[in-house]
Structure formats: structure tokens, C-alpha cells
Amino acid sequence: MKIVNLKTNHITNPLGFDLGKPSLSFITCETTASKQVAAQIEVALDKNFSEVVFNSGRSEEIDSLAFELPIKLETRTRYYWRVTVWGDNGDTATSEVAWFETAKIDEAWDGKWITPDWDNKIHPIISKEFNIEKVIKSARVYTSGLGLYEMNINNKKVGDEYLSPNFNAYDKWIQYQTYDITDVLVQGENKVDVALGNGLYKGRFGFNSVENIYGEKFALICEIIVDFEDGSNLIINSDETWKARKSKVLEGNIYDGEIYDSTFEDTSIYNVKEIGLGVDKLKARLSLPVKIKEKLKPVQILKAPEGEIVLDFGQNMVGWVEFKTKAPKGSEITLQYGEILQEGNFYRDNLRTAKAEYKYIANGEEVTVRPYFTFYGFRYVKVDGWYGEINVDDFTGCVLYSDMEVTGHIETSNPLVNRLFLNALWGQKGNFLDIPTDCPQRDERMGWTGDAQVFSGTACFNMDTFAFFSKYGYDLGREQEKTNGMVPMVVPAAGLPGGGSSAWADAATIIPWNVYVQYGDKKILEQQFESMKAWVDFVKKADDDSGSKRLWTTGFHFGDWLALDGTDPAFPTGGTDIPFISSAYYCYSSMLVAKAAKVLGKEEIAKEYEKLSNEVREAIRDEYFSKNGRMTINTQTALIIALFMDIAPEEKRERVANDLREKLKKDKNHLKTGFVGTPYFCKVLSENGSNDLAYTLLLNKDYPSWLYAVTMGATTIWERWHSVLSDGKISGTDMNSLNHYAYGSIVEWMYRYMVGINPVEDTPGFRHIKLTPMPDYRLKCAKAIYKSAVGTYESEWKITDEGNLEFKFVIPFNASASLILPNAKLENVKVNSKSLKETKLNASQSSENVIVELISGSYEFAYFPEVPYIKYYGVDVSLGELVSNQAVKNIIEEKLPMIVTEDMLERSGHQTLRELSFAPFSPVTNEILEELDNVLNKIKIDVMI
Known part of the structure; x- marks a missing residue:
């Protein structure tokens, strides 16, 4: 043990x-x-x-x-x-x-906020020299700097994190950090240097690229406490005895990058002065440190047609490039960062006004160079002014993200699906840099609530995000304080006015609940409950003010953002009725408040908000459903939301599910959904008898689909379904990020349904799960490993050449699972090479499935699934010839849309098909098989002729 x-x-x-x-x-x-x-x-x-x-x-x-x-x-x-x-x-x-x-709990600050006594645009280094005469036992520094800071003591970097004090609502609270500096201090003379940069506190930031959103001046506060072996201590506080000098960082901000002049020398020492920021906003850190979590080398150096030298790192990543150089004094090396090449040339127009560059002016010494107060989203780096022969060994891509453990991994027999999983993971790495940004590269990089909300389920599987989302939730709650509960569009709000959009602002309820279910710690609900409730109260007031119809019909909303069924390309809110979407989230968030209240023992509040949720649900049904269960809005997203959020009446769910299948068929089995419908699409299909269609959406490779981007070489998730066109041209520059994780929410379906690892709300933290793997014949195998809060789960399945299903499961210590084996008969199932009926496992038979209760341990199940499975042996005939027959084509297209896949058609021109196979988990009925068999028998001779 x-x-x-x-x-x-x-x-x-x-x-x-x-x-x-x-x-x-x-x-x-x-x-x-x-x-x-x-x-x-x-x-x-x-x-x-x-x-x-x-x-x-x-x-x-x-x-x-x-x-x-x-x-x-x-x-x-x-x-x-x-x-x-x-x-x-x-x-x-x-x-x-x-x-x-612990940090400084309820302890007064003796250090003062200080600032250089010069022009606010000059980047400073603030310093203090001090002497230590005794033997050091331990030493700590408690500090914060605005906008960003990096501390060195005796020319050694303090700590291994970057971009401190991170990104938060500086007008509400300012984080300070604690560092153990015992090992960097020495007996004798010591010197502390703190370099300050702009960040989003006072640098160019936001939609209007304004400066000084939160403040105009650089500032530092610091307390160094050195404890000696003899029991005494030394305290050094920031005050007017500290001094300043000008930094070699001449310019810099998050969007444009940084200019570093190593030849710059200003030996002048300047005074600092106290600045009246006060200490009431100071709070010990909540942010996880942002660290260099990985390092990548360029996979190739490209000579572009236009003569540019471009480094290709093979992966769209976030951070910066560190390089070694011994360039002559005064020479200038410039790195420009971009996500894609166009016609083989470096390109960055989709970054809009962000320059995204780094300029280094050399002093003639051999050095290793990196930025200090900026970061970039990139795969490609154009290098100008390089001295000598360029070599991949001189460059290292430093991958930055918040210090979170990667907890999940999925692998299948399909390399495109595997790359899709990695794209979502890399999108999370790149955008979980202290706040969940929408994109990490252009002139935005904001903590959009909608993106964070729809991706939160996937995020919690991929990484341990409890502390990350706890900090984000704290910021969100603080932003609500002066808006009567309204949630801004981005958190921190960063001066951006407005908010309160459904799905976006519902991050206030959905993220805390997802985190609670994932990790089983109600601490997140205790912290966020007033925020959750305040948001629903804000919506209810809007409802009450407009007539108490229990529908949400007022205010600004993004709708089903970037959906493909809308009519206004300039503002793509999609074709689904916005009041329906808003009211559905009103219902959903009210129920989440009720659930959270119940967990926290607030029974009366739980009853109140459950009642409100039920009233909203009934009002939606009255407004948007006919008496026979037909929805008045016939869009993919409307049907999806009606099923996922339990809006559809229970007795009418099958009607709505059928309507969704029919709608999808009319849309040629391709999605048209945006930010609202996409995260739930495959979940709803798998839960409502259409797992085959969920796989079809997953495996589609043409536009619009998840794998389209993969086939186009994407290494992260795109903002739009067609961010890059099939000819390799970028589809536009106005709003076109190539690292935008929202549509990566498909990965949650992969965890929950493809391999079946489902948490249960009543036993959160994966103490007990529903283990519901749902195989499909188009994948030969799939496997997931998930390091949950209770321990590591493994779920794996494969379809053998003989058509058998084989499963492997690992259930961790102190956990259990209710396993549902699909299309199984109890008498046919073997577990660990024995008949299931002969074991002591608690197993039962439902109409189509076998249910087994599992405790901690490892299990291997095998059986032949009880679904139609035949092989038709015919003559040597290419598939292209076969489907050219109109009768066969009609059956395949109308009744078996998943039998002939795009892969098969691609191969049909140069390979013959000796057998037409209908594998397990394909939508085949005996009637269809008979019909197809009759047609095939009739056309054999015709085809050969």
C-alpha cells in the first residue's frame, strides 16, 4: 500500500x-x-x-x-x-x-508601495543592498509588483515562476507572492533587484488597446524577513531608502512583445517615492504559479519563398523562444511570432494589431536571451538579423502555463482522433495561463467566460484544475460585487463594459458545479455559492422586471456564437432563437444553485431555486413545444439543449431525439452548431440512442467537422470551423484564432461516452462512477487513463477481427463502478477468462445490456455482441463501381449513411472489395440487409459487365 x-x-x-x-x-x-x-x-x-x-x-x-x-x-x-x-x-x-x-495572515504590512521618481513609461529595476552578519536559518520574501515583476537576489532569479503577480481584477484585489530565499542569500553583502513591466495592469490591453486600465505607475511592495540560528531576525521593508535604475527592457507589453537593449547603460541611481496604493487590497496568492512546463526544439528551419528564415516548432504553443547568441555589439536580432504560413511564407495578419515580436540588441557577449514581461502564441518564428549560421540547437521553445498536473490521456486506433485529443490538450495548455483566455496570440487574450464554461468539463479531465478554477471563480465573484450579480463577458473585466449574456455569464454556476462533481470537494461551492446565487438572482430580476413570465427575453446575448446556421455573418449568433437559449440557461443555472444549496445544507434555498427552475422549464415548454412534443425551433442547437437541459417533457424526449436525428440527416450528418450547441451535441446523441451519429460527427473529415482542422495540419483547436480553407488560405483576419479551445469540448464526450468514465453527482470526486463505454465499429480500439481525485481509472475496448468485444478496466482503491456492457447477453460474457455467471460479481441483464457492479481492481471482459453482423461475399468489384449503381447508392445514402465512409470511397479507385462488412455497432437492421442483399444479387452481372 x-x-x-x-x-x-x-x-x-x-x-x-x-x-x-x-x-x-x-x-x-x-x-x-x-x-x-x-x-x-x-x-x-x-x-x-x-x-x-x-x-x-x-x-x-x-x-x-x-x-x-x-x-x-x-x-x-x-x-x-x-x-x-x-x-x-x-x-x-x-x-x-x-x-x-501560510502567508501574512491578518498581519500588518510594514513595507510600502514605492515607485521610481521618473516618467511612467520607463521600465525600472528597483534595488536594495543589505548586509547579513549571522548564520541564516530561513528567509522569506513577501512581495508584489505592478504590472508584472521578476526578482533577482545576488544575480539569481528568485523562484521558478514567471509573469507574477499574474492576472486578476487589480481594482478589487492584488495578489502578493511568498518565496523561500534561504538558499540565495549569503553572509555578507546582498543585493535584491526587482524588474517591473507593464502587463495588463498598465500596458496596452483590451479591445480598444487602452493603456493604464488599472493604474498608471509601476509599483513595488516588499518585505524580506530573515530568521537567524540564534533566534533573532532581520527585516528589510520596501521604502524610500530603496533605489531605482533604468532597465534594459526599453519597451514592452503583452500584445506587442518586448525590446531589450543589452548595450544600454545608465549608471545613474534614482530615488523612489511612496505611492498611495494602500495595502487593503493586498491578498495572499490564489493563482497557481505560471512556469515553463515543457521545452521544444524547432523541428525544421525553413527558407520561405520570399527569403525569410522561419523556425517551425511543429506545435502551436504559448510562451517564448529562448536563444543563444554571440552577435557583435549593436547588432539587432528580431523574432516575430505567428501561427501559420501562407504560401510557404511567414504570416501573422490574424493577430490583428498585436506585433508579437521580440527585439534584442546585442552587446557582443555570448548570452542566452529570453523575454521577461510578455508571452506569445505561435508555431512559427521569423528570425531577422541573425549573426552567423542559424542552427536549431540555438533555439528553445519554452512552453508556459499554470502549474497543473496533466491527469488524462486518450488514445484510439485512429491517428486523426488521437491528434484531435492532443489539439484540445495543447489548447488548454496555451490558454490556461493563470486565467482561461480565449486565445493567447492576438490583441485579446482575455478570460472569456463562455469559452471557459463550455470547456470546463474537458479541462477537469485533462488537468487538475481545482485551484485554477477556484482562483478564476474568486475573480468572477469579485467582479459581480458592483453589478448586482451580473457577470461580465470577460474575467477579469479589464475595463470592458457590459456582460450578462446567457451561456457566458452562466460560467458562474456551471464551472463551480463541474469542479465539485469532478473533485468531490465542496470547498469550491462554499466559496462560489453567493456568486452562483447572485447570478441567478440577476436573471430573475430581469425576468420579473419584464413581467415575470419565467422566460429570459431581455438583455444582450451572444446566442449560439459562431454557429453555421445564422443569417448575419457580421455578428454570428446562429439561427437558434436567443430567448430560448437564454431561458434554457436560466432554468439550468437555477437548478445548479438548488443542487449546490443542497450539498451545503441550505435546504430552504435549495427548495426555492428548484421551484424557480421548474417554473422556468414549464414556461419554456408552453412557449416552444406543441402538445405532441414538436419544438417550434428546428435547429440542431435547440433540439440539443432541449434534451441536455431536460427542457423536453419526459414523455416527448423520444420525439425530440427523433427530430434531432432527422434534422441531422437533412444537414447531411454534419454539425452546424456554435459555442452553445457543440459541447453537448455528441453527449445528447449517445444518451438518446444515436451513438452511431455521435461517432459520425466525430469522424467526419470534411468541413465542418473537428477532424477537418486536423487534416489541415492543426495542432490546436481553431476558433472557427473553417479558420483555414481547404486550399490552405486563412479564411479571414478579423476574428480567427488558431488556438481557441472551446470546440475542444468534444474531448469530454470522449472521456464520458467513448470510453465511458462518468462521474456521478451523488458520489462526486469519482468515488463511484457509471462506466459506460460505447464502442463503434469505425474505431478498432480506444483507451483512456484518468488520474481522478480518488485514484487512477483505466478504460479500454477493442473490436477483434472476429467481431468480439474486449474490455479492460481498472477501478482505483476506495472506488466503485456500475459497468454497462453494451449489446451483451449475460450468458455470453466472460470476465478474467471466466464466465461472468460463475463469478461473485453482482451482474444483471437489461433488455440490451449487461450491468455489473465493480469494486477496486482490474478486470478483462469479452463477449460477442448481440447485434447484426454478417459478411456478404461477392465478386471482385471496386466499391466505386458498386456505389455507382443508383439502387445501391440509394440504400447506402438513405438508410446506411455510416457504412460507406469517406475513407472507403477514397480507396475505391485503386482497390477492390471482396466483402462488404457490417460490423458491430453499425446501424444495420435485418430488413435493410435483406433489401441490400436483393439489390446486390440483381446487379452482380451488370457490375462485372
């Missing part, structure tokens, strides 16, 4: 975070035990646990998903903790020691 993943507030060994009431979590693995029967948590002030401040004793009440530590935390104190677990088979183990360290 082993205990791993010890986290405090879902962070490993957090230093200087605002912890509130700490939530401790851990995972038990490597044991034959199935359940935890007891656990013990010990907390001490030292690693040896001689100064214990909490000991739970052996307890049956400790939940590994979230144990709230019932002690009062002291300021600036490190706490060590460990866990002991007892299993139901007698196994026991004690973990390694983890720790967390």
Missing part, C-alpha cells in the same frame, strides 16, 4: 497561498485492499512530528477527497502533515511528509 498525491487545497506543498480552512486530500494505491476502513491525519510544526498541533487519531470519518483541517492557522508558519490509511484487507501505510506554509 502506498499513499501519494498529498495536496492542500489541491496544491502540492503550497507556499504563501490564501488557504482559508485548509482542505487536505490524498490518494491510496498499490494495494489489494478495496476500501479504506480508517485513516489518520497528523499535523506538526516540524518534520519529525515532535511538535504535533493536530492528530485525528484513527478515524472512519476522514475522506481522502477533502478533509477540512480544524485548526487555527498562524501567520508565516510552515505545517507538516502525513496520513496513515487502513485497508479492508489489513493493509496499512503511512505517507511521506507533505507541508503547507
